[in-house]
Amino acid sequence: GEGSISALLGYFGTGTTSAALPIAVNASLPLIAPYTGADWLRTPFQPYAINVRAGYTDEVNALVNYLTTNTPYTRVAIFYQNDSFGQQGLTALKDALAAIGLSVYGSGSYSGSTGDVRPGLAQLLASCTVRGGSTVALCPEAVLVQATVAAAADFVNLARGTGGLPLSTLFLVTSPGGNEDFVAALHSTDNIIISQVVPPPTDTVNNPLAGGYATAMQQLYSGYQPCYTSLEAYLNALVVIEILQRMEASSFTAFSQGFLKATYSNSVLNADGLAVGPYTSGCSQGLRSVWVTSIPTGTSTSQLVSTSQAVFSFAQGSCFSSVTQLLMPLLFGQLAPSDPTLTTFSSGVAAGISAAFAVANSASTGLRGHVLHVVPLSSSNPNDPTDLTATAVQPDSLFALVGGTDVPTTLPNADLPLVGLAPGGVDLRQPFSENVLNVRGSVADQAYALVRFASQSLGATGLYMCNEASAFGRAAMQDVLMSMQAEELKLAGNMTFSPLGDLSPCIGAVKNASLGLQGVVLVGHSADVTTLARQLLG
Numbered sequence: 001g002e003g004s005i006s007a008l009l010g011y012f013g014t015g016t017t018s019a020a021l022p023i024a025v026n027a028s029l030p031l032i033a034p035y036t037g038a039d040w041l042r043t044p045f046q047p048y049a050i051n052v053r054a055g056y057t058d059e060v061n062a063l064v065n066y067l068t069t070n071t072p073y074t075r076v077a078i079f080y081q082n083d084s085f086g087q088q089g090l091t092a093l094k095d096a097l098a099a100i101g102l103s104v105y106g107s108g109s110y111s112g113s114t115g116d117v118r119p120g121l122a123q124l125l126a127s128c129t130v131r132g133g134s135t136v137a138l139c140p141e142a143v144l145v146q147a148t149v150a151a152a153a154d155f156v157n158l159a160r161g162t163g164g165l166p167l168s169t170l171f172l173v174t175s176p177g178g179n180e181d182f183v184a185a186l187h188s189t190d191n192i193i194i195s196q197v198v199p200p201p202t203d204t205v206n207n208p209l210a211g212g213y214a215t216a217m218q219q220l221y222s223g224y225q226p227c228y229t230s231l232e233a234y235l236n237a238l239v240v241i242e243i244l245q246r247m248e249a250s251s252f253t254a255f256s257q258g259f260l261k262a263t264y265s266n267s268v269l270n271a272d273g274l275a276v277g278p279y280t281s282g283c284s285q286g287l288r289s290v291w292v293t294s295i296p297t298g299t300s301t302s303q304l305v306s307t308s309q310a311v312f313s314f315a316q317g318s319c320f321s322s323v324t325q326l327l328m329p330l331l332f333g334q335l336a337p338s339d340p341t342l343t344t345f346s347s348g349v350a351a352g353i354s355a356a357f358a359v360a361n362s363a364s365t366g367l368r369g370h371v372l373h374v375v376p377l378s379s380s381n382p383n384d385p386t387d388l389t390a391t392a393v394q395p396d397s398l399f400a401l402v403g404g405t406d407v408p409t410t411l412p413n414a415d416l417p418l419v420g421l422a423p424g425g426v427d428l429r430q431p432f433s434e435n436v437l438n439v440r441g442s443v444a445d446q447a448y449a450l451v452r453f454a455s456q457s458l459g460a461t462g463l464y465m466c467n468e469a470s471a472f473g474r475a476a477m478q479d480v481l482m483s484m485q486a487e488e489l490k491l492a493g494n495m496t497f498s499p500l501g502d503l504s505p506c507i508g509a510v511k512n513a514s515l516g517l518q519g520v521v522l523v524g525h526s527a528d529v530t531t532l533a534r535q536l537l538g
Helices: 014-026 056-070 084-099 118-125 149-159 180-185 208-220 228-246 249-263 340-361 443-457 471-487 504-512 526-537
Strands: 076-081 106-110 142-146 170-173 192-196 269-271 274-276 289-294 307-313 328-335 370-377 398-402 462-468 490-497 520-523
Touching: 056 084, 056 142, 056 170, 056 192, 056 289, 056 307, 076 084, 076 118, 076 149, 084 142, 106 118, 118 149, 142 149, 149 170, 149 180, 208 228, 228 249, 228 269, 228 274, 328 340, 340 370, 370 398, 443 471, 443 520, 462 471, 462 504, 471 490, 471 520, 490 504, 504 526, 520 526
Parallel strands: 076 106, 076 142, 142 170, 170 192, 328 370, 328 398, 462 490, 462 520
Antiparallel strands: 192 289, 269 274, 289 307
């Protein structure tokens, strides 16, 4: 009748919505845009539950997708509220990680009735154990937080305190915990990623919805502060208005059925440029995207000014996201050099690998459903740089070792493939090992190419050789001598030098040599070779 309620709009929370839904259905009242991502509001299909925001499972999938595409982290834990709200996050995380070959690394929970997060933090810290082929205790690298605002902030602050998780830990917070009050309560906003169900409200340049929202709010409220909560409410109201405009004039007398007919018309709604829907006979959720955001470093106000890092959109034609959209991470460990003077060289190797991987990862499906990451590694075993048992990475999480500058003289009987290693020694090539895939030519190949060039292109008849006094230098000298013999060149003389030592004897010997000398072969550390070349050419 006149003045009666036609629909329910914007109910807050899973518990409140759970109590309201059966009443709404019994009274034939549409329950529109509740502030909850509960699965049971979406499946099985209930036409009276008209959702706008994405569900909690969609948010978890978006955060896992961000994690695997932007970081090499594979140790993922969860902190959650121990009720249906939190359990949905736990289930979603288990399903998402299982789809990409991972499992939940650790977990902790808290009671919503007490809000005390300390026991749950202790549970989660218990996951910092020795496992996965490691000999040291490894903690989670990332933690999904499915909690309400106060509990989420308390947990993050305590977890970063003395005796807590490493400061590098990445916290992935779903939207129920990631609002303005959450940011204001944090001791630090570093390493916080938040999933949001609407675009950033401050991005009025790239986001037409935020622009329309800002204009409307400024007209009504002086000194308004943009926030996700009111932006979502604005969007929800736009959806209602759009549906009302699509209703037939005669259907307002039978409002409920007319509203449902206009809603489930299998067409996309336009909310200030943001596509919502389509709502269909099997889909009661409007948005098909989740916005993954970060907080700029140093943010300390109550205003959540966040930067959109990625938009996780669902597969074409889907009502919900699917774990089949997630990419499986493949981690390639790069062995750091034990020699500090090779750091620049090693960094260049890592940069080149990362650039190639980035191109492969840029496709929406990655590389055949995988995303590639290079992880710098440093062994604590001086006799075997491939011994990774004491590094910060689980050895059994690695797919291969790539681009290493240090390898043992005798290759280990390891299961990991060794790909594109920098050394060119014969021990990496003979005897054959299927675990070793060399890309560059061996030192012997390089020696013959240089000697042949000196002989045939430069017309050299003799060469002087300066090589470092090491196993590498001695082996290279033999390769050069065999090449010179093949090309019938004379050895004008030979001098050795200590790696990174005094080079003056070698420089003096070369300058004093004259018999048949038409070239100098330099073998050694890059820093030594560079110095020798400059001195000899100067």
